[in-house]
Amino acid sequence: MKRVRLPELAEVIRSKNAGPYELTFDIIFKTREIFEQVAARKIITPELIARLYKIPLEKVISVVEFAPAKAIKATVVRPLACGDVGDSDVYGAQQHGPLLEVELDWDQ
Amino acid sequence: MDEIRVLSPTAILGYGFPLSSFEAGLARNPHVIAVDAGSTDPGPYYLGSGNSFTDRTAVKRDLEAMLVAGRRLKVPVMIGTAGGSGARSHLAWCLEIVRELAAEHRLNFKLAVIEAEISKQELLGRFERGEIKPLPPGGELALEDLDQSTAVVGQMGMEPFIKALESGAEVVLAGRSYDPAIFGAYPVLMGFDRALALHMGKILECASIAATPGSGSDCMMGYLGRDHFRLEPLNPMRKCTVTSVAAHTLYEKTNPYLLPGPGGTLDLRETTFEQADERVVKVSGSKFIPAEPYTIKLEGARLAGYRTVSIAGARDPVFIAKVDEIIQGVRERVADNFRALEGKYQLIFRLYGKNGVMGDLEPLQEPASHELGIIIEAVAETQEEANTVCSFARSTMLHYGYPGRMATAGNLAFPYSPSDFKAGEVYRFAVHHLVEVKNPVELFPMRFEDIPGVRGETR
Numbered sequence: 001m002k003r004v005r006l007p008e009l010a011e012v013i014r015s016k017n018a019g020p021y022e023l024t025f026d027i028i029f030k031t032r033e034i035f036e037q038v039a040a041r042k043i044i045t046p047e048l049i050a051r052l053y054k055i056p057l058e059k060v061i062s063v064v065e066f067a068p069a070k071a072i073k074a075t076v077v078r079p080l081a082c083g084d085v086g087d088s089d090v091y092g093a094q095q096h097g098p099l100l101e102v103e104l105d106w107d108q
Numbered sequence: 109m110d111e112i113r114v115l116s117p118t119a120i121l122g123y124g125f126p127l128s129s130f131e132a133g134l135a136r137n138p139h140v141i142a143v144d145a146g147s148t149d150p151g152p153y154y155l156g157s158g159n160s161f162t163d164r165t166a167v168k169r170d171l172e173a174m175l176v177a178g179r180r181l182k183v184p185v186m187i188g189t190a191g192g193s194g195a196r197s198h199l200a201w202c203l204e205i206v207r208e209l210a211a212e213h214r215l216n217f218k219l220a221v222i223e224a225e226i227s228k229q230e231l232l233g234r235f236e237r238g239e240i241k242p243l244p245p246g247g248e249l250a251l252e253d254l255d256q257s258t259a260v261v262g263q264m265g266m267e268p269f270i271k272a273l274e275s276g277a278e279v280v281l282a283g284r285s286y287d288p289a290i291f292g293a294y295p296v297l298m299g300f301d302r303a304l305a306l307h308m309g310k311i312l313e314c315a316s317i318a319a320t321p322g323s324g325s326d327c328m329m330g331y332l333g334r335d336h337f338r339l340e341p342l343n344p345m346r347k348c349t350v351t352s353v354a355a356h357t358l359y360e361k362t363n364p365y366l367l368p369g370p371g372g373t374l375d376l377r378e379t380t381f382e383q384a385d386e387r388v389v390k391v392s393g394s395k396f397i398p399a400e401p402y403t404i405k406l407e408g409a410r411l412a413g414y415r416t417v418s419i420a421g422a423r424d425p426v427f428i429a430k431v432d433e434i435i436q437g438v439r440e441r442v443a444d445n446f447r448a449l450e451g452k453y454q455l456i457f458r459l460y461g462k463n464g465v466m467g468d469l470e471p472l473q474e475p476a477s478h479e480l481g482i483i484i485e486a487v488a489e490t491q492e493e494a495n496t497v498c499s500f501a502r503s504t505m506l507h508y509g510y511p512g513r514m515a516t517a518g519n520l521a522f523p524y525s526p527s528d529f530k531a532g533e534v535y536r537f538a539v540h541h542l543v544e545v546k547n548p549v550e551l552f553p554m555r556f557e558d559i560p561g562v563r564g565e566t567r
Binding site for chain 1: 148149150151152153245246350351354355357358359360361362363364365379380381412413415454456458464465466467468469470471487534535536537540
């Protein structure tokens with residue numbers, strides 16, 4: 001058992017608008033085995049997303065496993081709508097940073 | 109007919125594509141060439157102001173190849189969300205480009221123009237009858253937001269496109285459209301499965317983004333059969349893999365299994381993705397769940413003020429360490445100096461190197477960089493007020509005295525003279541709701557034109 005960071009297990013970690021009012025995160029894992037283990041261990045949860053982004057749990061809309069893409073997707077309410085005065089990322093494409101820092105115990 | 113081939117040249121009209129890929133697509137004899145010309149991603153300014161986020165020369169370049177090919181092959185060309193946002197002015201902008209190209213290339217065709225901007229009067233009536241519903245996570249529509257929006261568009265489904273094709277249109281130029289409908293309409297008119305046609309459209313609307321390496325500026329071909337579809341990128345350097353196509357299903361969506369749209373939800377819970385050959389992926393099992401009543405998504409943007417920005421940098425370690433207190437001091441000086449503007453402006457300091465990208469979502473709150481990029485931004489009710497607030501905040505920050513200051517000549521490095529930029533009108537999304545309709549085409553008036561006016565003759 002060792003500590004690994006999420007980027008070591010994933011080939012894609014990204015964020016993007018899902019419409020003007022939602023921000024969605026995709027983690028696409030390197031292999032089906034990794035995806036299945038991460039999904040089975042419930043590592044990516046609404047609670048984790050809320051903690052990473054310092055937002056209330058009710059702002060996390062969903063965390064969905066999508067086996068065909070060996071991916072886990074999380075969607076949150078945008079702090080401000082796309083392009084509102086004060087918004088800092090109109091396309092929402094640079095909000096994935098905290099996911100790169102997630103550490104977990106890994107069995108290989 | 110057992111197969112419909114749909115050619116998607118580019119993810120957004122104006123984003124370009126290699127002509128070699130496009131020619132490879134034409135060599136496969138597509139039945140229809142379709143393109144999505146817009147998005148809400150660039151933000152509310154474009155819908156609100158009536159301007160396109162795409163460049164005219166780039167749009168004309170892409171359309172030229174498409175319109176000429178469409179006439180050469182005698183297949184329909186479909187354009188949705190014209191002009192980037194698909195309101196009346198965007199559609200007119202794109203229509204002018206179509207006319208220019210038709211004249212330059214002596215093209216003759218029957219054109220259908222479908223409007224997607226909905227009049228205030230029509231919407232107010234529907235609002236009063238309770239036909240406009242919230243779209244979570246948004247709340248109920250506020251009458252003021254509807255009233256103050258400069259343009260409200262409805263996102264049409266495939267029915268207006270089908271109606272245009274049934275009437276003999278050879279080029280369909282439509283306002284705001286549900287992206288997959290632009291690609292799915294022709295196959296559904298030809299009797300193919302709606303769910304598969306929409307799912308294929310959902311992928312094709314992003315052109316080669318679903319391939320690997322992905323690109324929004326390269327062509328993709330969709331082959332729709334009776335019980336499946338296949339996807340082939342048209343640039344030999346790209347391939348579709350099960351992972352690249354399945355991963356694209358996640359892109360920009362809340363839930364990858366259930367994708368709501370006009371008239372119902374695309375259900376991908378039983379969809380399977382298979383590698384057909386090295387570069388082609390086969391998809392089957394997608395379903396469509398019709399919704400009753402049929403709903404159309406509305407989008408509207410209203411003016412939020414006027415913006416002025418000033419761009420600067422800081423390299424002094426004491427200034428960087430104390431930047432939060434300094435900003436607080438500058439805010440107080442601005443407020444004190446312009447008491448008459450109280451509550452009439454927003455003053456924002458963006459600190460790149462600290463939390464400029466993520467704001468409150470940023471977990472690392474202490475700057476680790478030896479320099480900071482700073483944008484001072486004022487948004488106010490008039491351009492003059494925004495200029496005043498930005499200018500005063502900038503000069504105050506430049507000369508602000510703080511404890512421990514050694515660099516007493518100035519705190520900011522400005523890359524430009526003038527240092528301040530008038531960014532003009534600022535809009536915000538104000539309407540993002542659903543409206544119930546009895547007929548999917550009732551909000552989308554259509555007109556037909558013979559281009560260049562007299563069929564069979566040239567100018």
